Amino acid sequence: MTPYLTEPRAWQESWDRQQEAYLPDREHRLAAVLDVVDAVAGGGAPRVLDLAGGTGSISLRALARFPGAEVTLLDLDPVLLAIATASLGDRAAIVNADLNRPEWTAALPRAGFDAVLTATALHWLTPERLSTLYAEIRTVLRPGGVLVNADHMPDDGLPGLTERLVARADAGRDARYAAGAVLSWRDWWDRLADDPVLGPLLAQRRAVYPDGHHVEWLPPVSWHLEALRAAGFREVGTVWRGGADAAVAAVA
Secondary structure, three states: OOOOOOOHHHHHHHHHHHHHHHOOOHHHHHHHHHHHHHHHHOOOOOEEEEEOOOOOHHHHHHHHHOOOOEEEEEEOOHHHHHHHHHHHHHHEEEEEOOOOOHHHHHHOOOOOEEEEEEEOOHHHOOHHHHHHHHHHHHHHEEEEEEEEEEEEOOOOOOHHHHHHHHHHHHHHHHHHHHHOOOOOHHHHHHHHOOOOOOOOHHHHHHHHOOOOOOOOOOOOHHHHHHHHHHOOOOEEEEEEEEOOEEEEEEEO
């Protein structure tokens, strides 16, 4: 059994700050994602699947906003799952499963979710696998349930402006790194290697991802909308945009 992580809040905060260097409007996008859940749940206690949920950033915010929510977090990364498990405790079901395999649905404790939420997490899947995954997600939603995927999804009609927006964001992030205001992705993992609980899990992580983890396949928003329609969702559209990023929603 993995030793208990004694300071999960510190690592969760560190992860959030590292992610915000890439996504300065991260809290705004996550709030917009939860607005969709609120609309679907109708003020009740939603059943939420945090897909590729990592350290539990979405799950923690969902539980804060909907105290009675029934939350399930699914991921494969042993390091991030250790942080999520320690942070969430018994407030969420934690599932270790690989989204590259269709069997991931069988690992869930239930189906019939009101919402499946994911953010900046599915861009490492191949186009073929993501198309299929969208169809699989529809099967674990209740009728009328919703999938929301927030990621880098540029607007097809604004290629030049998008390029300038991305360059502006990159310059701001580099300035923050240079000033020591936040850890980079690589620095975060280097710092984690010194933790007595999380550090030893890095070997397990390398076994899970022997060829690395980030494919960084980032199609425009139109690709996602077409793939969601092809997956059988009856309503598909964009519910949030910030610069080159967007959140698409699909109603089962």
